[in-house]
Amino acid sequence: MSSYSALHSKSVLSFPFFSFRNISCPEDSDNGRKVFAGRAPASAILDLPTNENVREYLVDAEGKKRNRRSDVHRVIADTILNYPDKFCVLNSGVVIVARGCESDDSKKILKLVNPSIINGAQTQGVLRDTLAELQTAGAPSPNIHITFELIVTDDEALIAETSIARNYQNDVKAVSIAGRLGQLDELEAALQTKLPGAKLRKSETQLSDEYISSENLLQVITALIPESLWVKPSDGGSPNKVFTYSQRAKCLKDFQETYKKAKDSRDPQHAQHKKLYQFYLDIAGDAYQLHSKWKSHQGFAGTGLRSIEREGRTVVDVPDGIVFPILASLSAFAVQAPSGWTIKPPREFKDDELIRAAKAAYVEMAEHNPQTMGKTRACYSSLYQITSIYRRLLT
Numbered sequence: 001m002s003s004y005s006a007l008h009s010k011s012v013l014s015f016p017f018f019s020f021r022n023i024s025c026p027e028d029s030d031n032g033r034k035v036f037a038g039r040a041p042a043s044a045i046l047d048l049p050t051n052e053n054v055r056e057y058l059v060d061a062e063g064k065k066r067n068r069r070s071d072v073h074r075v076i077a078d079t080i081l082n083y084p085d086k087f088c089v090l091n092s093g094v095v096i097v098a099r100g101c102e103s104d105d106s107k108k109i110l111k112l113v114n115p116s117i118i119n120g121a122q123t124q125g126v127l128r129d130t131l132a133e134l135q136t137a138g139a140p141s142p143n144i145h146i147t148f149e150l151i152v153t154d155d156e157a158l159i160a161e162t163s164i165a166r167n168y169q170n171d172v173k174a175v176s177i178a179g180r181l182g183q184l185d186e187l188e189a190a191l192q193t194k195l196p197g198a199k200l201r202k203s204e205t206q207l208s209d210e211y212i213s214s215e216n217l218l219q220v221i222t223a224l225i226p227e228s229l230w231v232k233p234s235d236g237g238s239p240n241k242v243f244t245y246s247q248r249a250k251c252l253k254d255f256q257e258t259y260k261k262a263k264d265s266r267d268p269q270h271a272q273h274k275k276l277y278q279f280y281l282d283i284a285g286d287a288y289q290l291h292s293k294w295k296s297h298q299g300f301a302g303t304g305l306r307s308i309e310r311e312g313r314t315v316v317d318v319p320d321g322i323v324f325p326i327l328a329s330l331s332a333f334a335v336q337a338p339s340g341w342t343i344k345p346p347r348e349f350k351d352d353e354l355i356r357a358a359k360a361a362y363v364e365m366a367e368h369n370p371q372t373m374g375k376t377r378a379c380y381s382s383l384y385q386i387t388s389i390y391r392r393l394l395t
Helices: 026-030 071-082 084-090 121-136 156-170 174-180 185-192 214-224 248-263 270-295 320-333 351-365 370-374 377-394
Strands: 012-016 019-022 034-041 094-098 100-104 109-113 116-119 145-152 199-201 211-213 309-311 314-317 334-337 340-343
Touching: 012 034, 026 034, 071 084, 071 121, 084 145, 094 109, 094 156, 100 145, 116 121, 116 156, 156 174, 174 214, 174 248, 185 199, 185 214, 185 270, 199 214, 211 214, 214 248, 214 270, 214 320, 248 270, 270 320, 270 340, 320 334, 320 340, 320 351, 320 370, 320 377, 351 370, 351 377
Parallel strands: 094 145, 199 211
Antiparallel strands: 012 109, 019 034, 034 145, 094 116, 100 109, 309 314, 334 340
């Protein structure tokens, strides 16, 4: 194992164990990693970080926004309280990653360098809560042990990949995976050029209002992608942006595919996706501001559309079903300037024209239902025809 003295400048945590065995195989040794397994007092995992995990403890993530235990949480707690002698075999335990490790067998202590739980955060959270509740009630804590697997490696890519793989069976949301792989980092940095301090939600457990929804931003950006960067439909018509309103997962998946191909110079579609990826980055700030603008556009004040939320005469919220066809139509005004892509309508163009067209589509095609409007291709086409006319007049 790595020498502790050589690693003293890094964060080192003491981890008591009951049993500890090296289970590394030749593939581990050939790739410079070691894998161990053992049992430890359940209390040993309570203070381990979870920063490398795809998801945190879902009950207390972001200031207890989710304060309701799931069925899985209740089963874990029930085992701790009523069947403590079976906990070590009924619970699958935790997977820990560390950049280095030293074992003191006489004291049964591991020195873990920069450790993190990468699978088992829910078990850790329920253990912490349940044991704290027992202590508050003045009841004795059960003497229980937990199974652990320890992976010792400094391969950061492998750590991320392992975290995702070990959590896959728990239905980790794609945004957590994208965040863990760093696929949203450049998008967040690009957003901050127009919105200093803005933070993208990169995990399903980042629930507070200080985070901007990555999925929602990608929906908006996808709606704004111009024809020159878009894969056109087989019928030769205008780009079909209907899915941008209702299919968050597809917008995120498309972005992830573009990210991967843009970063891989060997991919046959590298050049095309590199251009598209740059559009995502360049337009991020404009996209967020355009969505915010149209969500509360005061031009809707006199339209009489019942689905619009108002406070007095002030428009507070325009449904996304109305907003997304408008945003998709604005893709006609996407231009690539020396400073990057932007949405630049001509001076002759007025928002009122789009609002009138949106009202007509809402009434005549969507039958006063914003959800129908957001899912109806004809509504998108009717608005796009208007903006494309202005675009042609300028070229």
